[in-house]
Ligand SMILES: Nc1ncnc2c1ncn2[C@@H]1O[C@H](COP(=O)(O)OP(=O)(O)OP(=O)(O)O)[C@@H](O)[C@H]1O
């Protein structure tokens with residue numbers, strides 16, 4: 001298949017378009033013939049990560065790279081960051097605002113689900129922004 005890369009901008013609180021990035025990448029993986037269980041794990045992880053950028057951050061970018069061995073996706077936003085990453089990873093912890101809750105988000109399960117769906121999961125954060133790297137092996 002070679003190497004497929006792409007990049008998307010994600011706007012803060014743009015709930016209308018939330019999920020578009022993960023839908024696009026999912027379609028691409030299916031077109032490339034990636035096995036269904038792998039597509040499912042990638043879809044879960046990147047959907048949750050995309051929503052987090054929409055509802056918790058000031059906006060950011062998503063970059064992805066698909067090659068013969070793996071799917072790598074980086075979400076990078078511009079703040080306000082996560083004060084306590086360990087706490088944020090706990091099931092049930094959420095700072096989602098009322099609008100996000102109205103749309104059905106804010107159970108506090110996203111980060112844990114991303115971690116569980118990923119083969120490699122790296123998160124780093126400061127008030128200047130959060131970077132989340134997700135790698136899922138396709139073989
Ligand atoms: N990109 C981000 N920027 C700032 N804070 C974040 C970011 N992603 C997650 N967080 C913080 O981590 C918390 C936990 O995130 P997680 O995805 O697990 O739950 P949630 O988004 O609140 O709810 P759910 O994902 O179940 O809809 C969030 O409530 C928020 O405080």
Ligand SMILES: [Mg+2]
Pocket residue numbers: 048051052106109110111
């Ligand atoms: Mg979430």
